[in-house]
Amino acid sequence: GIQVEQSPPDLILQExxxxxxxxxxxxxxxxxxxxxxxxxxxLINLFYIPSGTKQNGRLSATTVATERYSLxxxxxxxxxxxxxxxxxxxxxxxxxxLIFGSGTRLLVRP
Amino acid sequence: xxxxxxxxxxxxxxxxxxxxxxCEQNLNHDAMYWYRQDPGQGLRLIYYSQIVNDFxxxxxxxxxxxxxxxxxxxxxxxxxxxxxxxxxxxxxxTEDVSGANVxxxxxxxxxxxx
Numbered sequence: 001g002i003q004v005e006q007s008p009p010d011l012i013l014q015e016x017x018x019x020x021x022x023x024x025x026x027x028x029x030x031x032x033x034x035x036x037x038x039x040x041x042x043l044i045n046l047f048y049i050p051s052g053t054k055q056n057g058r059l060s061a062t063t064v065a066t067e068r069y070s071l072x073x074x075x076x077x078x079x080x081x082x083x084x085x086x087x088x089x090x091x092x093x094x095x096x097x098l099i100f101g102s103g104t105r106l107l108v109r110p
Numbered sequence: 111x112x113x114x115x116x117x118x119x120x121x122x123x124x125x126x127x128x129x130x131x132x133c134e135q136n137l138n139h140d141a142m143y144w145y146r147q148d149p150g151q152g153l154r155l156i157y158y159s160q161i162v163n164d165f166x167x168x169x170x171x172x173x174x175x176x177x178x179x180x181x182x183x184x185x186x187x188x189x190x191x192x193x194x195x196x197x198x199x200x201x202x203x204t205e206d207v208s209g210a211n212v213x214x215x216x217x218x219x220x221x222x223x224x
Contacts, residue, residue, distance in 0.1 A: 033213060041147075041198055043215040086152060088213070096141055096160055096204070096211055097168070100152040 002027045002091045006101035013077050013108050021072040021104045023087035031090035032063050033098070034072050038083045046072070046085075077108045112137045114216035116201050121221045123188075123195070131186045131219045133201035140204075141211060142184040146170060147198040147218075156199075159184055188221060196223045 003026040013019055023032070034046040047054050047061040049070065054061055058077075063070040074081055084105050088098040114135045123129050135142065141160045145153040155168030159178040173192025178184055188195045199219045204211035 031211060035213075035215075041200075041218045041220075043200065043202075045213060045215075048212045088153075090211060096158060097155060098143075098211070098213060100145075100154075102152040105150075 001094075002029070002089060002099055004087060004089055004099050004101035006085075006087060006104050008104060009102070010105045011107070013106065015077060015079060015108055015110050017077050017108075018073070018075045019077060019106070021074070021085050021106075023070045023072070023089075023101055025068050025070075025087075025089050027068070028092045029065070029089040030092055031098070032070050033088050034061055034070070035086045035088065036081075036083050037086065037103070043086070074106075077106075079108045079110055082106055082108050114201055114203060114214060116199075116216035116219050118219060119217065121219060123221065123223050125223055126190045128187055128189050129195075129221065131188070131199055131201075131221070133184045133186065133216060134182055135184075135201075135203045135214075135216075136182060137203055137205065137214065138181070139214070140181070140206075142178070143202040143204070143213070144168075144174070144176065144184070144186045145200045145202065147200060153200065156186065195221055197221060 005024045049063045051065045058075045060073045084103040086103045088100045117132045143158040144156040157176045159165035175187045201216040202213045
């Protein structure tokens with residue numbers, strides 16, 4: 001089945017710094033989503049981005065479907081950005097079934 | 111407010127007991143999912159349901175069962191056959207956005223087997 005790899009696995013930033021998180025996937029996909037899981041376990045959908053670029057405040061995401069990767073940019077990081085960031089993909093041959101990467105654990109220090 | 115409600119938030123169980131985790135949504139979404147998350151790990155799909163009275167096994171369905179008698183409800187039973195049931199369980203539903211399935215999650219249920 002499709003493989004989803006995220007890097008780096010762990011990231012520590014000083015408040016105000018910028019960062020880039022990466023998601024590589026091994027096959028064509030219908031759909032790619034980025035999520036943030038807060039320290040209490042709640043998962044929030046950040047972006048639905050099968051291709052192209054989207055921005056939402058200090059966050060933006062770019063997916064290059066032909067090269068099978070997506071990037072999540074966090075600018076001017078804040079302590080509330082801490083948590084785990086997951087990407088999830090919907091394979092072309094498995095509608096309704098999203099496959100998650102193992103996540104990037106981010107800690108933003110004040 | 112529309113959303114997904116999972117209960118209980120925390121649950122302790124003795125070995126050999128079945129437990130049922132509740133998931134209710136008022137988003138009018140057709141598809142619902144159950145994921146399992148172990149500490150420091152990603153999410154793995156247990157079961158999913160695209161419509162009422164129909165569901166499919168995910169990647170780790172052994173030791174679990176589900177039902178989908180109503181569109182709003184998708185309960186998960188963790189049976190005694192599940193060898194390592196201690197985990198964080200997340201329910202989700204999807205809306206069709208331009209032909210894609212955008213996931214919304216509940217707050218999760220944390221199960222501990224004593």
